[in-house]
Amino acid sequence: MTVDYTLKAEGFNLFYGEFHALKNLNLSIKRNTVTALIGPSGCGKSTLLRSFNRMNDLIPGVKTEGAIFFDGEDITKETVNLVRLRQKIGMVFQRPNPFPLSIRDNITFGPRVMGEKKSDVLDEIVEDSLKRVGLWEVLKEDLNRNALALSDEQQQRLCIARLLAVKPEIVLMDEPCSALDPIATLRIEELMLELKRRYTVVVVTHNMQQAARVSDETGLMYLGELVEFDKTKKIFTSPSQKITEDYVTGKFG
Amino acid sequence: MSAADIKRKEKLIQRIFLVVAFSSLFSLFLIALFIFVEGLPMIWKVGLKDFLLSTRWSPTKGHFGIFAMIVSSFWVTIGALLFGGPLGLMCSIFLVEFSSARMRAVIKPALELLAGIPSVVYGFLGVVYLVPLVRDYLGGPGLSLLTSCIILGIMILPTVISISVDSLVAVPDSYREAAFSLGATRWQTTHMVTLHAAKSGIITALVLGMGRAVGETMAVIMIAGNALKIPLSPLDPIRTLTSNIALEMGYASGLHRQALFATGIVLFFFVMALNMIATLFARRKVLK
Numbered sequence: 001m002t003v004d005y006t007l008k009a010e011g012f013n014l015f016y017g018e019f020h021a022l023k024n025l026n027l028s029i030k031r032n033t034v035t036a037l038i039g040p041s042g043c044g045k046s047t048l049l050r051s052f053n054r055m056n057d058l059i060p061g062v063k064t065e066g067a068i069f070f071d072g073e074d075i076t077k078e079t080v081n082l083v084r085l086r087q088k089i090g091m092v093f094q095r096p097n098p099f100p101l102s103i104r105d106n107i108t109f110g111p112r113v114m115g116e117k118k119s120d121v122l123d124e125i126v127e128d129s130l131k132r133v134g135l136w137e138v139l140k141e142d143l144n145r146n147a148l149a150l151s152d153e154q155q156q157r158l159c160i161a162r163l164l165a166v167k168p169e170i171v172l173m174d175e176p177c178s179a180l181d182p183i184a185t186l187r188i189e190e191l192m193l194e195l196k197r198r199y200t201v202v203v204v205t206h207n208m209q210q211a212a213r214v215s216d217e218t219g220l221m222y223l224g225e226l227v228e229f230d231k232t233k234k235i236f237t238s239p240s241q242k243i244t245e246d247y248v249t250g251k252f253g
Numbered sequence: 254m255s256a257a258d259i260k261r262k263e264k265l266i267q268r269i270f271l272v273v274a275f276s277s278l279f280s281l282f283l284i285a286l287f288i289f290v291e292g293l294p295m296i297w298k299v300g301l302k303d304f305l306l307s308t309r310w311s312p313t314k315g316h317f318g319i320f321a322m323i324v325s326s327f328w329v330t331i332g333a334l335l336f337g338g339p340l341g342l343m344c345s346i347f348l349v350e351f352s353s354a355r356m357r358a359v360i361k362p363a364l365e366l367l368a369g370i371p372s373v374v375y376g377f378l379g380v381v382y383l384v385p386l387v388r389d390y391l392g393g394p395g396l397s398l399l400t401s402c403i404i405l406g407i408m409i410l411p412t413v414i415s416i417s418v419d420s421l422v423a424v425p426d427s428y429r430e431a432a433f434s435l436g437a438t439r440w441q442t443t444h445m446v447t448l449h450a451a452k453s454g455i456i457t458a459l460v461l462g463m464g465r466a467v468g469e470t471m472a473v474i475m476i477a478g479n480a481l482k483i484p485l486s487p488l489d490p491i492r493t494l495t496s497n498i499a500l501e502m503g504y505a506s507g508l509h510r511q512a513l514f515a516t517g518i519v520l521f522f523f524v525m526a527l528n529m530i531a532t533l534f535a536r537r538k539v540l541k
Contacts, residue, residue, distance in 0.1 A: 055434060087436035097427035100450045109445065110435040159431070166435055 004031040006170060006200050007052060011066035012076075014047060014056065021047050023224045024066070029170075029217075034192055034201040036215035036232065038208055040253035043221040045204045049172050052202065053089040054082055070170075087114070090168035094175045096155035098147035098162070103139055106147045106158060110166035129161040133191060153184035160191065164199075171195060173203040177210065189214050208248055212236050220244045288517045295511035296518070304515060310481055312501070312509040319516055321483045325491035326467055326523070328484060329401050329477070333466035336406025338459050341413030345458075348414075349421040350443050361418065368411035376475030379404045384476060393488030396478030401491065404472055409462035416461060420454020421447060453534045460531040464524050470495040494520050 007029040014022035022044050029035050037045040047056065054075065056062045067074045075085055087110070098106050107129050108122045116122060126143065130136040135157050139145075147158055156176060163171060173192070177185040185207075192214050195201055205211050211218050212232060219229040220243070228235060228244045239245045247253050254262075296304050299317050307318025344364070348357050379400060388395030424447050432442035448455070470493075478490020479500060492500075498513045498520075505513055 053434060055430065058430070058433065083436045083438060085436075086434055091434040093427065093430065093434075095427060097425075097431045099428055099431065099446050101446070109432070109437070112445070113432075113435060113437045113441050162431075162435065 003028075005029060006031045006071060007202070008069040009048075009051075009066070010069070012048075012051070012068055013065040014044075014051060015063045015065075016059070017061045021224055022051070025226050027219055027226055027229050029200060029202060031200050032196055032198075033216040034196050034203060034214050036211035036218045037202065037204045037221060038206070038211050038218060039221035039227075039247070041206065044224045045221045046174055048221070049174055049202060049204045050091075051076075052170070052172055053086050053091055054080070055086075055091065057082070087166045088168055089170040089172060090163040090166060092156070092159055092163060092171065092173040092176045095179050096152055096159050098150070098155050098158050100146065100148055102144045103147050103150075103158065104143040106162050107165050109162060114166070125165050129165040132164055132194075133157040133161040134187075135161060153180055153187065156180060156184075156188060157191070160195075168199065170200045170202065173201065175204055175206065177205075177207070185210070208236075208250075220247060222247070285521065288514055288521060291511055292514035292516075292518045295508055295515045298508070299512075304512075305519070308483060310497075312505065312512065315508070317508070317512040317515075319494065319497070319512075319519065321481055322492055322494045322497050322516070323519065324483050325398070325477075326493040326495070328398055329405060329473065329491060329493055330463050330466045332398065332402025332487070333405035333409055334459060334463055336403055337409040337413055337462055337466075338406075340406065341410045341458070341462070342417055342455065344410070345414050345417040345421055346443060346448075348418055350439060350447065361415075364414050365411055367407070372408065372469060372471040373475070375404050375408055376472035379472060379476040387488070391488055393486075394478055394490055396476055396490050397488045398477070398484045398491045399487040401473050401477045401493075402487070404476055405466045405469055408469060408472065409465050412465050413458045413462040416458035417451070417455045420451040420458065423454065424450040457531045457535040460527050460534065464527040464531070467520065467523055467527065468495060470499050474499060494523075 005028040009025045009027050012022060012025040013020065025048065037048060039045050050056045051064065051068060052070075052075075056064075064076050066076070068076050070085070070089065073080070099109065101109075104122075104126055107126045108116075111122060111125055116125075127136060127140075130139060135154060138154070147155065150158060156179075160171070160176075177188050180188065189210060192201055192203065196216075203211075203214065215232045217230065218232040218235040220227045220235065220239075220241075222243055228239060228241045230240075235244060236248055239248065295317070304317055304319060305323065306320050307316070308321045309316040309318045310321070348360060352360070380396075383400050383403060384395040386395075387393070387397060387400050391399070428446050428450055429442055432446050437445065473493055474496045477493065477496060479492040479496055480490035481492055482489070484491045494516050498516055501509070502513055
């Protein structure tokens, strides 16, 4: 049986100046799944996530070796069109970060960046994106309100909607619930499960229960290495590595 | 020392600092008081309308209309903003969004040095280089509204740049990250997000720059031509409110002297209003 992989890291290394932050990573992420990356603080899981859409480029002194393939193309090369890459591989951040603009302008930002000007097309995108994150019914009367006036959960949903508006293939989430209360967290998790039907989701989390609840596959990272990568069920019930077992049972981390 | 002594000493020191701090406020109060005491009786006598809205200024014949100077001051301020505003804003955008930290460390202090150049030097350079240039290429006497606007535009740069740089730096990086992650280029990020987020700070910078332009005297006296009429073209010479006070204070007496103080009152309100607008915008949060 052939498996459809969308992202594939091969011998990937990343250095912050002298510091070797990611060490020889090999992993493959299946299309239309939720993959969780877990591990203690500073293990490199966020750095790996940010390597998938080259957000680490914003930090001076970052160098990489090896390759990450996205639909067959090595995205670590100098020549990669970052604008296009980031439209295909979008990101949701730890703290909700809507722009200080209206709800509508937040969602249309991506399409406008790509040059879409027709207001009827943009209207459609706004409605469609908000529907997908379950905000349309609540906000359809308030599209001109400033996005910063929304609750934290609504802001995070809006950020996801803003991302969906550029029609990505992969949604990267960097601890998307860490600023939210438990109830909002559950609802965002439901949204993740909803999203995987159309997108591929990679989520970094320090919340192991969250990884267990939402992901199909889980990778455990420790000190820059990928210790184990397998079906989530296996990672949490019969891990093959001692470190994994210790981590998921709460002995450290 | 007993505990009571320590407490008493502490109180005393607090009082001393309080008095010193209030003395600066007190001097502001005194200045305002003197200008008003000297100027208001004259406005009373001549009438507010004849003072503000008449263009006839001939103190020896008893005419004290400052309308032409108000118009001149207005235009020179707007003009300075037209030159210095875009230049300063673009410079700030370059410094914050496009330059490396090392470059910023060199350029920003250098630009702040502009503020340290005495205004008479600006005026001198204007007279020697800019005035002939304007006269030869654009016509007119060269000493003109346009020349003043250009020089003042340069003089307000340090104010405009340092405040707008601060407000751009204050925009959280999470906005830029979000924009980049949606595929925006640096320029798209800047004009679609960062400038919006820094809007109130940038307006403050421009308004304070205007305040500086209204108040500038020495450089303007040297390059504006000081003719007493409403300028009809940018190449006409002008006399601003501040130049008028500086030019005539030396020999004015009686009602004439009071009229100059009254001009000061007008300036006082002008600058006060600008500063108040600036403070309002500075206080306004990102949220509407």
